[in-house]
Amino acid sequence: MTELLRVNDLVTQFKTESGLVKAVDGLSYYIDEQEIIGLVGESGCGKSVSQLSVMQLINAPGEIVGGEVIFEGTNLLKYEANGPQMRSVRGAKIAMIFQEPMTSLNPVLTIGQQLTEMLVLHMKMNDEAARKRAIELMNLVGISGADRRIDDYPHHFSGGMRQRVMIAMGLSCNPKILIADEPTTALDVTTQAQLLEMMKDMVQRFRASLVIVTHNLGVVARYAQRIYIMYAGRIVESGTTKDIFGKPRHPYTIGLLKCIPRLDEEEGRKLVPIIGLPPNLINMPPTCAFLPRCSYKIEKCFKEPWPDLEPVHDNHFIRCYADTKEKASESTK
């Protein structure tokens, strides 16, 4: 498969009164065409900020200070943040849907007005064609009676239906990549499953790639082909879904998997939480950010700066000095 998007050493900072917050600190990842990847991490680890940076949607006091976002051979960060070139990428080439379906639609415009706006803008459709396409899209995402409901306002829709509309909107201009920033967090579990399944189908139908940003390992386990685990603004482990769940190597990933129950495990395993809290991203030490919470730490960890991502296996990378291999296998017992 060919590579579609590559992010290299992305750094996004926020200037606050108490100091410089490095929300994203040297993030690198890539997406192939028609691939589904998962970006997993806990709250505040920079997942959303990294995706907003790719779209250049960071507002002051935030600033993208380094790195590159290569999409179809060009560095998107070279474009002016609100210039016409960047705007023609947003929505048309890379689309994004957000966490809160309840507030992601403009309450004073009808669903139809919002769906057709982008079709007219990016696809240069006329109003009639755009309306027809909008109804088609609404049918595709499973909204019944789309020809009537297109003139409804967002408050006539439930949360799940609004997220369906958001997905329809995201895919309306046939983007190459759909970034779903915690798309199902605000919804109940049944709706979550329906939506994710629908989203997967839609992405396949439109031949787009999908980035699922989430803190829910269950979501990515089912849908993603590759997974990136993020901690304190960096990728700490990356690999195929099978590797991450079957042979996790970074202490953080191991910790994450130890604190959630699995259906396929033996009875009686205790769930072990990761002790401590995520670090404050202001004035981070050069050493590994996970060090204070790590149960595998070795002497080298305190002396050397955070290591680079090193391969442990084909396409499986970790950012760690400690040899977690034996301990990991013994701890899963």
Add this chain to the structure above:
Amino acid sequence: MVEKATTIQEFVEAPPRVSEWRRFGRVFFQRKLVVFGLVVLSILIISAIFAPWLAPYDPYRGDLSDSLVQPSGKYLLGTDIQGRDTLSRLIYGSRTALLVGFVTTITATILGIVLGLVAGYFGGITNMVIMRAMDALMGFPMLLLALLIAAVLGSGIQNVIIALSVATLPGYARVMHGLTLSVRENDYVLAERAMGSSNMRTMVGHILPNTLPPMIVLVTLQLGSIILAEAGLSFLGIGIRPPGAAWGSMVNDGYRFLVTNPVLSFAPGLAIMLVVFAFNMVGDGLRDALDPRLRGIL
């Protein structure tokens, strides 16, 4: 189960649609005072449009032999010192009041919306420059600033409009600025930008419509106070030039005869009061009908 997950059941019965307009109308027309306000405003507008047909006499040229006549069958509201019919002047005065009121409000609102929207949306230095300028303007009492501008530019209806527009502009800009700041933070604005919308499109197409209901209410309420301010300026003699009919100058002309011919001052005074009251009532009614937070209470 998962395969079928994407199909959802068709609703057997769609819930009945309650038209937004119908709901608006029900709340709006329910209160008697609002209806009264509407009636007063209708009379005002009709008299302003059809003034030449409604007025029994020429409002500018009087019959000097009929100077200071008490209300009678011939002159329903009597005449002033130059023998001009008060009722006719009152009817023509409604033109001045409405013209100044509407033109001033429209000018100040449009400018205020543009300035407030731009300042609030872009923030930073743009915001700083615009809003501090507005604050400086706001430092002057409205009528004093209008007096100052009218004194510099001279009297006349267009100068009154300019003076009052400048004086009321900061109020609109400030309200718009505040509204923009709060609307801008909504997720749908970010979602809109993520879809490739330009700043202009986001501002005009998505932020502006969300700020309109409070702005409409503000405009209606301000209309009354602008008519009041215009009357004040005319009363002080820097409003409409003498032969022209304005309620404020009519009150001024009449107050020397307050004891002998009270109707000369009372008639335009009452007209001002009624119109301002009517605008306030309609503005209030609009707020009640447009504010979703008051839904169900009223």
